Amino acid sequence: MPLDDWLKSGIVVSHTTSRDEIAGLLGIVERDLRDCRAPGLSPEWQLNIAYNAILQVATAALAAAGHRVRRREGGHYYTLQSLAYTVGVEPNALRMVDALRQKRHLNLPPYLQRVRRPCPRHLQPSRTSLPPQALPHWKKPIPLLE
Numbered sequence: 001m002p003l004d005d006w007l008k009s010g011i012v013v014s015h016t017t018s019r020d021e022i023a024g025l026l027g028i029v030e031r032d033l034r035d036c037r038a039p040g041l042s043p044e045w046q047l048n049i050a051y052n053a054i055l056q057v058a059t060a061a062l063a064a065a066g067h068r069v070r071r072r073e074g075g076h077y078y079t080l081q082s083l084a085y086t087v088g089v090e091p092n093a094l095r096m097v098d099a100l101r102q103k104r105h106l107n108l109p110p111y112l113q114r115v116r117r118p119c120p121r122h123l124q125p126s127r128t129s130l131p132p133q134a135l136p137h138w139k140k141p142i143p144l145l146e
Contacts, residue, residue, distance in 0.1 A: 003067055003085045011078050015068040025060035029053045051104045054097055055079060061086035076101055 006012045032053035036046045058079045062068060065086045069078045080097050083089035089097075
């Protein structure tokens with residue numbers, strides 16, 4: 001379902017963004033990608049921090065496309081799924097992101113939510129603002145970032 005259909009159905013609303021908003025969101029992404037690797041954090045917190053980085057990237061891309069997800073149940077799901085329309089993230093990558101979302105939102109005791117590799121290699125920070133391993137999944141440019 002393209003973003004225009006999401007707009008008609010009320011999943012997203014129109015949003016006017018700015019370079020400052022996008023820069024702020026991407027600053028959070030860089031911080032979270034760095035912080036998810038901090039020594040001493042539990043795997044659950046590392047997952048939460050890495051997940052937030054992905055969510056902020058999706059929020060920035062959606063804002064750059066002129067939309068935001070309406071605040072409601074399922075908001076994270078739609079924000080993450082919008083990556084297919086905003087930057088061309090491939091279905092396999094979206095399935096992995098959705099698996100992370102589901103793991104994060106599980107309502108299980110902490111001992112059942114253990115993560116073996118909490119910050120996947122393709123989410124680890126690099127010297128660029130986005131991990132180079134993630135770039136092949138991005139097919140469309142984000143207008144405000146060019």
